[in-house]
Amino acid sequence: MIKIITLGTRASALALAQTELTRLALLRAFPALEIRVEKFVTQGDKKLDLNLLQSSPGGGKGLFTRELEEALLERRIDLAVHSLKDLPGHMPQGLELSAVLERAATADLLVSKHSGGLDGLPKGASVGTSSIRRARQLLWLRPDLQVAEWRGNVQTRLRKLGQQSGFDAIVLAQAGLNRLGFDTTSGQIVFEEWSFEAASLEAQMYPAIGQGVIALQSETARAEIRELVQAISHSPTWLAVRAERELQRHLSGDCTLPVGVRTRLEGGRLHMEAVLFSEGRTDPARAIAEGENPEAVAAAVADQLN
Numbered sequence: 001m002i003k004i005i006t007l008g009t010r011a012s013a014l015a016l017a018q019t020e021l022t023r024l025a026l027l028r029a030f031p032a033l034e035i036r037v038e039k040f041v042t043q044g045d046k047k048l049d050l051n052l053l054q055s056s057p058g059g060g061k062g063l064f065t066r067e068l069e070e071a072l073l074e075r076r077i078d079l080a081v082h083s084l085k086d087l088p089g090h091m092p093q094g095l096e097l098s099a100v101l102e103r104a105a106t107a108d109l110l111v112s113k114h115s116g117g118l119d120g121l122p123k124g125a126s127v128g129t130s131s132i133r134r135a136r137q138l139l140w141l142r143p144d145l146q147v148a149e150w151r152g153n154v155q156t157r158l159r160k161l162g163q164q165s166g167f168d169a170i171v172l173a174q175a176g177l178n179r180l181g182f183d184t185t186s187g188q189i190v191f192e193e194w195s196f197e198a199a200s201l202e203a204q205m206y207p208a209i210g211q212g213v214i215a216l217q218s219e220t221a222r223a224e225i226r227e228l229v230q231a232i233s234h235s236p237t238w239l240a241v242r243a244e245r246e247l248q249r250h251l252s253g254d255c256t257l258p259v260g261v262r263t264r265l266e267g268g269r270l271h272m273e274a275v276l277f278s279e280g281r282t283d284p285a286r287a288i289a290e291g292e293n294p295e296a297v298a299a300a301v302a303d304q305l306n
Contacts, residue, residue, distance in 0.1 A: 002033070004036065008037075009038070011039040080216070085211050089253050101232065103234070104174075105212055110201055111171070112169035114168060116197075128157070129150055132256050159192065162193070205260065272301050
């Protein structure tokens with residue numbers, strides 16, 4: 001029986017909050033387990049001048065995960081805690097996705113200086129995001145918007161929105177805000193001296209692959225770590241993740257792929273809807289499939305998108 005385990009995480013407030021959720025889940029299952037935490041600063045944290053809305057030769061692969069993955073392979077840590085949507089579709093050889101915690105809310109929120117959600121934004125409003133998926137969907141729904149690169153952690157983005165008069169809104173994940181302690185049920189986000197409207201885009205925009213999921217990554221050869229964390233893995237979330245990651249594999253994508261997906265489990269059957277944006281097209285390709293086998297559902301959706 002493992003007595004001590006070291007978790008690796010990014011050093012941001014959100015990453016640390018997700019690591020704390022993981023630590024608590026492990027302690028509920030294994031009260032005597034000693035848990036240590038090692039913090040890392042990734043290239044994605046350092047390169048704040050990198051525009052993620054523009055294509056680059058390396059894409060976004062490993063931008064927020066590489067340092068943790070190297071630490072796993074060198075056995076400086078036993079388990080890496082990630083936001084699943086940050087994990088590239090193809091992991092380095094020798095590593096695996098070993099468990100997932102129960103999925104949180106998958107909705108994106110429009111955090112805005114205006115009331116009325118997306119429809120309430122004035123014509124030509126400026127909206128900040130670092131996600132190609134969000135940017136393409138915003139322009140699909142509101143072609144008049146000015147969408148610009150918006151980097152930094154959640155608190156930095158909220159502060160910039162309050163301070164910069166030239167921006168009207170930003171888009172943030174509900175799950176991340178909730179994990180940081182923000183109450184999104186009131187429709188308002190209060191931060192420092194500012195108050196913004198927080199309007200759900202759940203009905204209008206498709207989430208990212210893996211959105212709302214905390215993923216636990218380990219070394220493939222370490223069966224004892226896999227067995228340990230599978231005790232806290234959430235089975236329904238795991239099925240949805242299998243389908244979404246398989247779709248990502250079929251599309252040869254990473255976290256910069258402009259694809260949105262909704263996956264739900266009802267009566268033992270997976271239902272998946274997806275949109276994929278391609279260069280030169282404003283409207284996305286759309287697909288829908290359902291079935292009992294996650295990989296088969298993903299393959300059917302990928303066939304319709306390609």
